[in-house]
Every structure is written in C-alpha cells, then in structure tokens.
Amino acid sequence: xxxxxxxxxxxxxxxxxxxxxxxxxxxxxxxxxxxxxxxxxxxxxxxxxxxxxxxxxxxxxxxxxxxxxxxxxxxxxxxxxxxxxxxxxxxxxxxxxxxxxxxx
Ligand SMILES: [Zn+2]
Numbered sequence: 181x182x183x184x185x186x187x188x189x190x191x192x193x194x195x196x197x198x199x200x201x202x203x204x205x206x207x208x209x210x211x212x213x214x215x216x217x218x219x220x221x222x223x224x225x226x227x228x229x230x231x232x233x234x235x236x237x238x239x240x241x242x243x244x245x246x247x248x249x250x251x252x253x254x255x256x257x258x259x260x261x262x263x264x265x266x267x268x269x270x271x272x273x274x275x276x277x278x279x280x281x282x283x284x
Contacts, residue, residue, distance in 0.1 A: 185280075187273040192265050195273035197280075204277075208266050211256070224270040231267035234260035 183199040193208035204220040206213040215223060230245055243257040258266065 187276045188269050190265075190269065192262075193269065195269055197277055204273075206270070206273075208269070209262070220270075221274070224267075224274055227263060227267045227270055230258070230263050234263060238264050 181200050184196040184205065185199060186194055186196045188195045193206070195207075196205045197203075198205065202217065204215045204217065206215065206220070206223070213223070226247060230247070234240070234245065237260045240260040243259045243262075245258045245260065245263055247256040247258070249256060
C-alpha cells in the first residue's frame with residue numbers, strides 16, 4: 181500500500197517518496213513521473229546538466245530544451261526557467277531523501 185512522504189513542494193509541483201513501494205513521485209506542471217531510486221538519480225542528473233547549460237538565461241520562458249523519454253514518440257519540453265525550478269526541486273528533495281536514509 182502506498183504511503184507518500186512529501187519531500188519538497190512549491191507552486192510548480194512536488195517530489196514525494198513512497199514508503200510502501202519505495203518509488204519516487206515527481207509532479208511538475210501537468211506531468212507526473214514515477215521513478216525507482218536509480219531512475220530518480222539519473223533524471224536528477226540529466227536535469228542538473230541541462231540547468232548548468234542554460235545558467236545564463238535562467239528567466240527565459242521559451243520551451244527550447246528537449247529531453248528524450250523511453251517512448252520515442254514523446255519528448256519533454258522545458259523552458260530554461262522551468263529547468264531551473266525543476267532542478268531546485270529535485271536537488272532539495274534528493275538531499276532530504278539522502279538525509280532521511282542516513283537517519284533510518
Ligand atoms: Zn507506493
């Protein structure tokens with residue numbers, strides 16, 4: 181049975197960990213992702229790299245950053261502004277999750 185623990189949330193979305201199935205749920209805008217711990221780290225790493233790429237245009241609202249998914253018919257499109265918001269959320273949730281695991 182799912183038992184979500186919200187690690188981070190703001191107006192753009194949230195990141196939660198499920199103690200029941202040990203999966204991470206990331207909601208951002210109208211999209212919700214469900215990740216294993218490994219997939220969450222991989223996704224966070226991709227978003228962090230994208231965020232570093234567009235550090236000089238952080239307020240740009242144009243959705244010109246595309247991330248491939250496992251489904252070749254679907255791309256995720258973000259603006260630099262969204263990438264920075266998502267990166268902040270993922271990094272904070274990641275740190276909180278790591279801290280909670282150490283304390284368990
Ligand atoms: Zn669950």
